[in-house]
Amino acid sequence: MRFLTYLTAFLLAAMPVIASAQRIKDVASIQGVRSxxxxxxxxxxxxxxxxxxxxxxxxxxxxxxxxxxxxxxxxxxxxxxxxxxxxxxxxxxxxxxxxxxxxxxxxxxxxxxxxxxxxxxxxxxxxxxxxxxxxxxxxxxxxxxxxxxxxxxxxxxxxxxxxxxxxxxxxEQTVPSGFANGDTLTLNLHYPDFSTAKRLADTINERLGAQPEQGYAIATPIDAASVRVSAPRDVGQRVGFLAVLENFDFEPADAPARVVINSRTGTIVIGQDVRLLPAAITHGGLTVTIAENQQVSQPNALADGNTVVTTQSIVDVDLADSRMFKFQPGVTLDQLVRAVNEVGAAPGDLMAILEALRQAGALRGELVII
Structure with a gap:
């Protein structure tokens, strides 16, 4: 069997992704509210x-x-x-x-x-x-x-x-919190992304009836990680406001194209947006086997001579089937997984292939080695 150590990761990554909404509480936290x-x-x-x-x-x-x-x-x-x-x-x-x-x-x-x-x-x-x-x-x-x-x-x-x-x-005592101070709260994304911050602010404004185009906005994106939200000053009303707000559903932006490699365990995870430019890859193996056989040489019974031991060396070179596969522009993850499975690359070989693709500029995605 091939890829037993990381086949599951590949299959999960290769499955078609269905856009799904997430709650605000699952992707962001309130600034200042921490342990x-x-x-x-x-x-x-x-x-x-x-x-x-x-x-x-x-x-x-x-x-x-x-x-x-x-x-x-x-x-x-x-x-x-x-x-x-x-x-x-x-x-x-x-x-x-x-x-x-x-x-x-x-x-x-x-x-x-x-x-x-x-x-x-x-x-x-x-x-x-x-x-x-x-x-x-x-x-x-x-x-x-x-x-x-x-x-x-x-x-x-x-x-x-x-x-x-x-x-x-x-x-014995509590840590002071700025939760009840000011007229606004700041939501910090767990994974900063400009597109996600914009979608988060748009969702809050839409659900709460704000009209940013007319100068009335409840939520305003500050940067890639933060969204400022206007909140009631009364503590009880603020708690109720957040109880409703944190359960709003919205669709975060797609994650950056990324390939993550764990060199210690051989685990490789490839994101769905990873693409390859035109490239050709060859994969093969060369096996050299050297065997030493001892042979005894004895002289004829009527002739003079001594019994000697000779060594016969046998060198066998086995060239495995070399295979080359070509990637067309915009190759998807699914095609990449199928190709490397057909070649039969081991985890270490696949890591070398991905690194070579990055060096050649044919890998459209970030290569992260942990």
Missing amino acids: NQLIGYGLVVGLPGTGEQSPFTEQSFRTMLSNFGISLDPNTKPKIKNVAAVAVHADLPAFIKPGQKIDVTVSSVGEASSLQGGTLLQTFLKGVDGKVYAVAQGSLVVSGFGAQGGDGSRIVVNTPTVGRIPNGAMV
């Missing part, structure tokens, strides 16, 4: 001997005890193999309120071999401004595990040094 990243440093305790004895873990452990009024002799080195220093991070969703909970991810920062069975102690989660926005604490859920033998052999399944705490952080 914020939080991070903190804490300790996980209760580990079954899989913790660490690093200097910063010991220092953190001493600091924690001192906060509870317990002082350790500076010359005493505590044995804390059931404790691990961890980094804790989470995303603070937009509009979340104090008292609500969010999930957190806990990752070991030292030499702890596993966080399985551990409990995160109270950890402050801070934003980029240094303020505390949430407090995390709770038992970890770790999907991985590891085992080690006395001879040093070890097996690890998944990642036992990373865990999650569902609803593990309590939100």
Whole structure:
């Protein structure tokens, strides 16, 4: 079978595309309405001997005890193999309120071999401004595990040094949002495109009864990525306005002609608008096989001589059937796929063919290698 690793991608790309409308909420987001990243440093305790004895873990452990009024002799080195220093991070969703909970991810920062069975102690989660926005604490859920033998052999399944705490952080304060400010909102496209921005603005104006040609426009495209929309000042009315607006259907513009190649997996995806200029491609293979046969040569029984071993070399050259196919102007993706399938090119060969077409200026489309 040919193209088993990427035949599905080709077939899906080669299928005829039927224009379909999409909702505004699926292709754009509201400027300023986003999540914020939080991070903190804490300790996980209760580990079954899989913790660490690093200097910063010991220092953190001493600091924690001192906060509870317990002082350790500076010359005493505590044995804390059931404790691990961890980094804790989470995303603070937009509009979340104090008292609500969010999930957190806990990752070991030292030499702890596993966080399985551990409990995160109270950890402050801070934003980029240094303020505390949430407090995390709770038992970890770790999907991985590891085992080690006395001879040093070890097996690890998944990642036992990373865990999650569902609803593990309590939100303490919200992040200010400009959602209710001003007379307008800005919709940002996920994939900037001038044609899509124009169609988005036209759809909003048409559905809401605006007349841009008479100077009355509700939506105005700013650039390839943004559309400014007039919105009510009252927060309640603004929410209702967006609830209606984000469900409007419209047809985004076609994506740019593009060929995407994953050189690590051999996956190749070709967009529907890729075209080829007149070009001819040849594809073939040359196989050279060298075999060495040992032969024994013995002299006649009545003649003088010694038995010798001789080597006979056999060189076989196999020239595979070379095939050439020609592309006419404006060749479509479907014709390209059929041609390379008939030639029987392997993924690596097809990558070389596409690269050569681009270098020759015969590929009308962007070649992206990831």
